[in-house]
Ligand SMILES: [Fe+2]
């Protein structure tokens with residue numbers, strides 16, 4: 001049903017964290033039933049790396065992966081900085097992003113922390129390398145499922161699609177097939193929100209998302225006519241994010 | 256255990272909402288197993304009333320109560336505005352606040368929406384009328400429990416205590432007795448956060464809160480020596496909040 005609002009599991013420790021300047025959400029997931037208490041961060045921001053590490057330390061977690069849903073244009077990723085402060089952490093991104101990282105993911109792959117896993121689903125549109133990370137299927141995985149959509153699906157919106165030359169009708173079909181076919185109570189956790197919303201569900205977005213409830217031609221026409229300004233941060237953020245946010249340090253080189 | 260991070264219940268629909276300018280959290284709770292889908296808001300902000308009503312409408316909820324944890328000094332409450340936009344909504348606050356409202360609460364009282372209830376716990380300190388709302392005890396109530404602490408307990412902090420002439424050692428004992436005696440996995444949902452944290456637990460704050468992990472004499476000395484600036488909004492916010500945020504409208508008069 002659409003009634004429960006939060007994923008629960010005896011083994012998942014979950015936190016959503018906010019970076020105010022770029023309105024970015026960072027997600028912390030850990031398997032606290034595993035003796036190592038392994039953890040991962042999704043979409044960390046350079047400016048909040050110290051906050052994130054303090055929390056990870058206080059909660060007694062071991063950070064294994066620093067992952068991105070895509071090459072962000074609005075903030076610098078914290079993955080490179082995390083690696084310099086906690087050697088052993090691996091940066092992770094989709095192969096299709098073209099970015100540097102320690103571990104590259106392809107559609108359908110799984111990323112494990114302890115017994116909890118994330119499934120990788122290709123959801124290009126905002127960028128060609130955008131992926132959505134979805135928690136696993138089955139009774140031993142968090143219920144309801146959680147989808148970390150990056151900018152592919154935002155709460156009552158979606159990321160702009162004018163950065164790369166993508167076929168918008170295909171992007172729309174992929175978002176629809178990869179996200180809106182999940183159970184209706186799947187929690188949508190986006191990379192950003194500008195109005196103070198934190199979470200939604202697949203059912204809610206299928207009913208109330210003003211862009212994604214349209215047919216694919218209308219979607220294309222909406223997205224092609226947004227006439228958005230050139231993003232402030234893009235010329236700094238994209239080159240930095242292509243190399244984990246650190247251009248100078250040897251630790252940002254891929255293994 | 257300290258493992259689960261979110262309260263879950265087949266009947267509770269829960270959302271945390273953020274108002275960026277004052278870094279205020281508003282909470283929406285509803286019993287969606289009840290045919291009316293009755294809902295309440297805790298600490299609504301005047302500026303985000305339209306957002307909150309849009310969400311309540313999209314989720315098919317019936318707003319019954321607009322509650323405050325205390326008379327805020329940093330933002331104007333949305334309770335009065337909610338009442339003018341949705342007649343039938345009742346404003347709720349502690350009797351000890353001295354504020355106008357439709358319904359006054361005393362320590363130990365319960366507030367029901369459908370089968371879900373909140374318990375009122377007096378936690379003066381930040382103001383004399385501060386209360387914490389705690390979800391009910393028992394298997395039919397959300398698990399783990401949730402404590403909406405206002406400014407009594409913040410994540411890794413607590414609200415300033417220099418507004419009213421309170422005995423700080425007593426405040427400290429009350430916070431301790433009323434909040435830190437709850438199960439360790441009880442979720443702490445504060446009225447504010449300035450660093451991007453959204454939730455904590457009783458166990459976590461008992462271990463890591465830099466003010467509340469001290470003895471009561473150290474607490475008194477920390478709180479007496481903060482030398483904080485006079486709050487920007489206080490001369491506007493407090494008089495407005497004493498009358499539900501609306502000074503002119505007849506609907507802001509108590510029943
Ligand atoms: Fe982005």
Ligand SMILES: [Fe+2]
Pocket residue numbers: 326327328329381406414
């Ligand atoms: Fe306050």
